[in-house]
Structures are given as C-alpha cells and as structure tokens.
Amino acid sequence: KAGVTQTPRYLIKTRGQQVTLSCSPISGHRSVSWYQQTPGQGLQFLFEYFSETQRNKGNFPGRFSGRQFSNSRSEMNVSTLELGDSALYLCASSLGLAGGPWNEQFFGPGTRLTVL
C-alpha cells in the first residue's frame, strides 16, 4: 500500500510569489491535514479537509489556503510569500476525521519550501 506522497519535495521561491503544494493521501483515506514545521515553532496545524470540505483551521493568515478534490487529493496554496514562510510543509492523511484518538494520521515526507 503506497504511503502519503507530496510534490514537489523541494521548492525555492522569492518573496511575493505564490506556491502550490500537492498531497496524495493513502488510498481510501478521506481526511488530509496540513502542518507547517519550522525550527522555532515546531509543527503547527494549518487546516484539515474531509470530503472536500475544510473541517478545521489553524491560526494562519488568509494567505494560506487549501482545497481537496473528489479523489481526496489535496493542494495547499500560499500567496504573497514572505521570508518567514520558509518551512517544511507536511501533510497527513487518515481514514476519518483526524479528531479521534484512534484515527491514526500518516504523514508524508514533506515539501521543503525556501523563500529568498
């Protein structure tokens, strides 16, 4: 069974640009959550999508957005990039909503975004 895949793995952008990251969940998983990981802040929750609807949202500005398609694949978009957006962006998939303690989330390897 294939794991969670994220593309691209590495990305370099300049300030002011926008970027789209992609996540393909494990087959059959309907929930996709996105996280930002930085050395100073650790892993921070961005949002969760389930059945094409955003179900939960973290404390990030509106420049961060996402969507989920009917095949459960998800994309995350960051507009007007800032230097502080440099981070590892992780997505995680689970069978159901990620809120239940036994509903295990499986993480992808992440996309390393560098903003110059």
Add this chain to the structure above:
Amino acid sequence: TQLLEQSPQFLSIQEGENLTVYCNSSSVFSSLQWYRQEPGEGPVLLVTVVTGGEVKKLKRLTFQFGDARKDSSLHITAAQPGDTGLYLCAGRWGETSGSRLTFGEGTQLTVNP
C-alpha cells in the same frame, strides 16, 4: 489556546545510556501521542495513550501517561544509534471529532556509538 511543553529540547547521549523525555500541559489531555521523525521524513506514530496512569511499552521504549492526564513521558532503555531522531509529543484536548492535534516542539535525540 492549549500549550504543550516538551523537554529537553536537545539530548546527546552515548550508546547504552537511558533517557527520559517529558511532555506537559496545564490542561487535561483527552489523548496524547508520541511520534518519531527522521531527517527527510514525516513523523511516524509510536503510541497513543488515552487513560490516566497508562503505561505502554514498545521494545526498549516505555510510554507513561500521568494519572491526571496532564503529562506524559517517554523512557528509552539502553539507547542505540538507531534511536536518533526528533521525538514529538502531540496532544488533543476535548472529545469532539473537531479537536485538533497540537504538537510539542520536539526533543532532538542523538545517540553516539
């Protein structure tokens, strides 16, 4: 906003030594998870604890959930270089399906041969 504190932030030990990593909150967790993350990879779930006082073992790793469900610890016995990685605790507060997972900043463990 619930906060989750993890300590120590960095730990460098010799092969064969024991170590303990701590995870604390001022609020009661509904559940807590421990993950390990290796360079270039996403976190991998090690264990989920739900019941206060619960102890779970995974080979040389022992996970304990505090009686009051406000703290947890991860103890590694006879650490090996393969244990090197970032250990993350992640907690949930609240019983609804909308309760998000909040991560600690992690403990970077290095086990030297």
